[in-house]
Amino acid sequence: MNKNQELAELLFPGGKTVEEIEKQYPKRNLKTGAEVTRFAPSPTGFMHLGNFFQALIDYQIAKRSGGVFYLRIEDTDRKREISGASSIIMSIMTGYGIIPDEYELKGGVTVGDYGPYYQSERNEIYRAYAKKLVAEGYAFPCFCRKTEGLEDIKEKREKKFSTQITNEDKDVCRNLTFEQIEANIKAGKKFAIRLKSKGDGKRKIKFKDYAKGEVEILENCIDAILLKDDLTPTYNFAHPIDDTLMGTTVVVRGEEWLPSYPLHDEIFNALGYKKPKYIHNPLIYTFNEKGNKIKLSKRKHPEADMRFFDKEGYVKDAVIEYLTNLANSNFENWRKNNPNADYFDFPFDGFKITANTPIFDMVKLNDISKEIISKMTAEQCYEHLLLWAKEFSTENVNYLIKEKDYVIKILNIDREKSKPRKDLYKWSMFFELFDYMFGKPTSYEIDDNEKSEFSKVLKAYKKYLNLNDKDTWFENVKKMSAELGYATDNAEFKKNPEKYKGNVAKVCEYIRIAITGRKNSPDLFEIMTLLGKERVLDILNDLI
RNA sequence: GGUCCCAUGGUCAAGAGGCUAAGACGUCGCCCUCUCACGGCGAAAUCAGGGGUUCGAUUCCCCUUGGGACUACCA
Numbered sequence: 001m002n003k004n005q006e007l008a009e010l011l012f013p014g015g016k017t018v019e020e021i022e023k024q025y026p027k028r029n030l031k032t033g034a035e036v037t038r039f040a041p042s043p044t045g046f047m048h049l050g051n052f053f054q055a056l057i058d059y060q061i062a063k064r065s066g067g068v069f070y071l072r073i074e075d076t077d078r079k080r081e082i083s084g085a086s087s088i089i090m091s092i093m094t095g096y097g098i099i100p101d102e103y104e105l106k107g108g109v110t111v112g113d114y115g116p117y118y119q120s121e122r123n124e125i126y127r128a129y130a131k132k133l134v135a136e137g138y139a140f141p142c143f144c145r146k147t148e149g150l151e152d153i154k155e156k157r158e159k160k161f162s163t164q165i166t167n168e169d170k171d172v173c174r175n176l177t178f179e180q181i182e183a184n185i186k187a188g189k190k191f192a193i194r195l196k197s198k199g200d201g202k203r204k205i206k207f208k209d210y211a212k213g214e215v216e217i218l219e220n221c222i223d224a225i226l227l228k229d230d231l232t233p234t235y236n237f238a239h240p241i242d243d244t245l246m247g248t249t250v251v252v253r254g255e256e257w258l259p260s261y262p263l264h265d266e267i268f269n270a271l272g273y274k275k276p277k278y279i280h281n282p283l284i285y286t287f288n289e290k291g292n293k294i295k296l297s298k299r300k301h302p303e304a305d306m307r308f309f310d311k312e313g314y315v316k317d318a319v320i321e322y323l324t325n326l327a328n329s330n331f332e333n334w335r336k337n338n339p340n341a342d343y344f345d346f347p348f349d350g351f352k353i354t355a356n357t358p359i360f361d362m363v364k365l366n367d368i369s370k371e372i373i374s375k376m377t378a379e380q381c382y383e384h385l386l387l388w389a390k391e392f393s394t395e396n397v398n399y400l401i402k403e404k405d406y407v408i409k410i411l412n413i414d415r416e417k418s419k420p421r422k423d424l425y426k427w428s429m430f431f432e433l434f435d436y437m438f439g440k441p442t443s444y445e446i447d448d449n450e451k452s453e454f455s456k457v458l459k460a461y462k463k464y465l466n467l468n469d470k471d472t473w474f475e476n477v478k479k480m481s482a483e484l485g486y487a488t489d490n491a492e493f494k495k496n497p498e499k500y501k502g503n504v505a506k507v508c509e510y511i512r513i514a515i516t517g518r519k520n521s522p523d524l525f526e527i528m529t530l531l532g533k534e535r536v537l538d539i540l541n542d543l544i
Numbered sequence: 545g546g547u548c549c550c551a552u553g554g555u556c557a558a559g560a561g562g563c564u565a566a567g568a569c570g571u572c573g574c575c576c577u578c579u580c581a582c583g584g585c586g587a588a589a590u591c592a593g594g595g596g597u598u599c600g601a602u603u604c605c606c607c608u609u610g611g612g613a614c615u616a617c618c619a
Contacts, residue, residue, distance in 0.1 A: 040619095041619090042618080042619050044618095044619085074619065076618090076619080077618055077619065079618085080618065080619080142617085144617095146616085146617045147616050147617070148616075148617070149616085150616090152616080153615095153616050156616080157545095157615075157616095160545085160546090160615085161545045161546080161615095162545080192617050193617095194617095209549095212548095212549065212550090215548080215549085216548095217547075217548065218546095218547060218548085222615090225616085225617045226617095227617085228617040229617060230617085232617090234616090234617070234618085234619085235618075235619050236619095254613090254619095255548095255549065255550090255612090255613065255614095256612095256613050256614065256619090257613095257614085257619090258548060258549065258613075258614080259547065259548055259549085259613070259614040259615070260614070260615090261548095262547095280549085282549090282550085282612095283612085283613080285611095285612080292611070292612090293611060293612065294612090295612085295613090322556095325556075325557095325568085326556070329556065329557050329558075329567095329568090330557095330558080330567095332556090332557095332567080332568055332569095333558095333567070333568085336567090336568090354556090354557080355549080355550065356550065356551080356556090356557085357549090357550065357611085357612065357613095358555085358556065358557095359555060359556080360555095361555050361556065361569070361570090363555080363569065363570060364555070364556065364568080364569045364570085365569095366569095367568090367569055367570085368569090374582090414580090414581070414582080417582090418582090418583095419581090419582040419583060420581095420582070421580085421581055421582065422581080422582070423581075470578090471578095473578095474578050474579085475578095477578075477579085478578075488578090490577080490578090504578065504579075505577095505578085505579060505580095506579095507579085508578075508579035508580080509579070509580085511579080512579065512580070516580095518580090519580080520580055520581080521579095521580055521581085522580065522581070523579080523580070523581080524578095524579055524580070525578095525579090
């Protein structure tokens with residue numbers, strides 16, 4: 001036994017060897033071209049839109065290549081963990097149909113042979129690897145005071161920046177003698193394990209990133225922490241080990257990881273493992289008050305949390321289609337040519353992710369959502385609406401159930417035809433969008449100087465009100481318009497506008513405002529028919 | 545401070561040395577129309593700046609500028 005092996009045994013007495021562990025993780029049996037991807041979130045209490053974006057990319061790559069997509073929970077930082085977070089993650093994924101082939105439910109089932117799928121349950125593995133690296137002189141124990149917390153980091157950085165120290169500083173503990181280490185251990189001192197970097201901070205390494213292309217970057221020369229002083233791994237150490245053991249072939253991660261690639265590269269090399277392919281996907285941004293791009297954050301931007309879309313009642317397809325288009329912008333062309341196809345049939349190309357950092361565009365999302373909802377039947381809309389209300393608008397559930405027929409009729413206005421109306425894009429807007437179907441308008445979009453004409457028209461309309469069928473209804477409106485001095489022929493009105501007060505459109509506008517409060521609403525006749533003559537008359541009487 | 549990433553209209557973007565520089569959302573206009581819509585047609589709007597390389601650069605290289613990330617015993 002040489003000195004390093006002796007040290008390894010001192011630090012990590014007994015335990016499994018790396019060889020024993022490797023035997024538990026046989027190579028996956030994959031057909032050629034099949035990729036293994038993973039979604040590896042930290043359970044910090046919510047699912048970020050950007051994380052979900054990654055999960056979608058992971059899923060598509062695995063599915064389209066006939067490979068495997070698995071879920072691994074990266075819960076190595078117990079300080080940040082929030083209980084129940086992993087079930088939030090899982091339920092959101094299943095809700096969107098992004099279902100992993102392998103996963104583990106805390107205290108429940110495990111699906112897949114490459115677990116545990118919680119990093120906190122894999123400590124024995126990381127320690128075996130740390131022991132191996134120590135034995136090979138590629139890692140060492142560090143007894144220094146640890147940097148912890150933002151203040152601490154700030155202080156440390158300021159010192160570092162001002163002294164202009166570059167990458168060449170090595171950790172002081174790397175030169176401790178065996179005897180010094182032994183004494184520290186005997187004194188009961190806690191230690192962390194650091195990588196004994198062989199880099200000089202000057203050489204450059206190249207690698208191919210599938211989103212960014214060829215990247216040339218300075219090699220690592222930092223004695224990075226591998227195991228914290230509680231002997232749990234850092235992300236940097238867990239990543240090469242887990243992704244190797246679990247057979248990941250493509251790592252999709254946020255581009256914030258790009259700068260730490262050299263570290264991972266060195267650890268992979270030290271371990272003697274082959275690196276997977278990498279896709280460093282762009283983060284999703286938004287604008288701040290100053291017009292600068294900033295990361296979508298859960299504190300400032302509710303849409304950063306995937307639960308937002310559920311709460312608002314967005315259809316899941318819209319969210320997926322929007323995100324898919326962000327990843328592969330040819331999606332919308334495909335959608336145009338395949339209007340009714342399942343979006344998972346789109347020939348998604350995970351290796352053609354844009355390198356640009358996109359701005360989250362709610363307006364675009366809304367548009368996609370409108371399109372999707374406009375294709376649903378009224379009955380389908382009702383089911384969605386009810387489901388949404390049951391979870392996020394419980395006070396309306398009873399009404400929706402009791403008045404099912406009426407609600408469906410409302411939903412059916414200008415729907416179920418070849419060119420349906422498109423203004424509903426999330427279920428939470430239903431009651432507001434159709435507020436006039438549930439009570440008299442509380443305000444009217446009418447200018448003060450038009451008010452007298454407004455009530456004049458309504459007075460006349462009361463007499464002409466006829467809801468037997470659409471044609472006679474409109475004939476009456478026309479008759480009345482003519483009597484009041486409005487044009488009933490569009491072309492004629494355009495020719496001689498000065499001869500009229502306006503055209504029949506103006507009259508309709510007044511009626512519309514009276515009934516709905518707005519200048520913009522679906523088909524008037526349908527609305528009034530649903531409301532019934534009694535209610536319409538009641539509304540009119542109020543305004544005359 | 546250092547390292548790295550990104551740069552085509554307001555937004556998402558196609559284009560990969562030679563094009564009148566696609567398309568989508570949004571905006572505006574017109575048409576259709578019995579109203580509101582839907583739809584159709586059209587318009588405005590982009591290659592950040594400067595150097596190279598080249599017969600020719602949005603495209604390749606360099607610099608500048610701008611934006612972003614990382615620089616923790618967080619991921």
